[in-house]
Structure formats: structure tokens, C-alpha cells
Amino acid sequence: MIVAKKKINSPADPLPVLFKHTSFFEDVWEVVKQIPKGKVTSYGAIAKYLGAKSSARMVGWAMNAVNNSNIKDIPAHRVVNRNGMLSGKAHFSPPEKMEKLLKKEKIKVKDDCIENFQAVFWDPSEDLGL
Template sequence: MSSDKASDFYERVYEVVARIPQGKVTSYGAIARYLGVESGARMVGYAMNNYRSYDLGYELPAHRVLNRLGQLTGRAHFEGDTMKERLQQEGVQFKEDYTVDIERHFWNPMELSEKA
């Protein structure tokens, strides 16, 4: 993927992540599917790893993006237990120490298309 295409894709990822409602979570794969990249979960992960290098003008709720099992795979990019603490403050419940009850809190980005 060229750097222009990657940059455009990353910006589209950030637009979706910015719209995840408080108290909800989604997965890398769900974002990729919404953007029309069926097997693009890893690319969404790359975008999330790089978002701090973009001047978005707002704080991205990156703590709401998990893997498909509800695991906080991105927590290494947060200081201490910040990712988990932010989710708990929003009322998100955990099944295990670092695994969200994703069935209960899942937000499907396809809802954006349904509202449009």
C-alpha cells in the first residue's frame, strides 16, 4: 500500500473510531469490514499504532478498539492499566482480567451505514 493510500485508510479508520459510543467497544476486524477491507484487521491495527503521529485535533477513543475476542491487545500502548480503567469508567464489564464481555458491549460500525 502506498503511503498516500495508507494515510487515507488510516484517516478513515480514525473517523470510525471517533464515533464508537461511550460504553461500547468494537474490533479491528469490524472496522476493516465496515471500510470494505474484509481481511484488514491487521491494517486497522497498524493505523491504531500510528494514530499519535497524526494531528487529529481531538482525542481518539483508542481504548474502545479490541481484538475479536474482546481482549485488550492494544493495552501496551497505554500507560499502566489506563486502557482497562477507561473502559471500566464507561461501565464496560470484563469477563476476565483483560477480556471485555464483548457480546454485551459490542458496537458494529455498520450501524453508521444504517443511520445514513
């Protein structure tokens, strides 16, 4: 469990205010980190796995936090919306990076959408046990 405004990874991370005492972000990250290579999941699935306490929007916030900080251990590119659309691509360093990384993992992406989304979809509730 990572705690609050403490350094997440690098000593020189510009990690802003972000988390105070909420471990929500960590939970999201942990789940995201568990996503098998070549698979993807949705914000809603993660939120649901976390108990649906928070809405999927918070998951997106967590991803935003990842981009904001120097955290690179989180494969945020494997997280898309429930339609399999790369809704968050715009928030990547180069927006194309998300799609690029996905394709690199043999995930078929077309027009910012994962074609075989259902096939590569990974449900945390299923693998992590629920």
C-alpha cells in the same frame, strides 16, 4: 479528509512519517471516533466496514499511529480484538490506561478481557449503515 504529513491537530506534534497519501488511517479514525461511549468494537469490524480491503492489522497500525502522534481524539481503548481482549493495552502510555478508560465507561473488564463483550460490542456496519 485529512491529508498526508500535514498536521493532524497540534502544531507541535511529533507526527512521524506516517501517511503519505493513504486515507486509510483517517477512515479508521473516523469510524473509531463514531464508537458510542460505553461501547467497543473490533479491528476486524472496522476493517470490514471499510470494505475489508485491508486486513484488521492495518487498523491496529492506525491505532499505533495514534499513539505515536499527539492525536487524542481517537478512543483507541474502545478497539479490541474479536475476542474482546485488550490486545493493544500494552501499547498505551500506561498499559493500564486502556482498561481504566474502559471501566470508566462502565465496560466490565476482567483479566484484560471484556466480559460482556457481546453486549457492548458496536458494529460500525450496523450504525453507520451498510
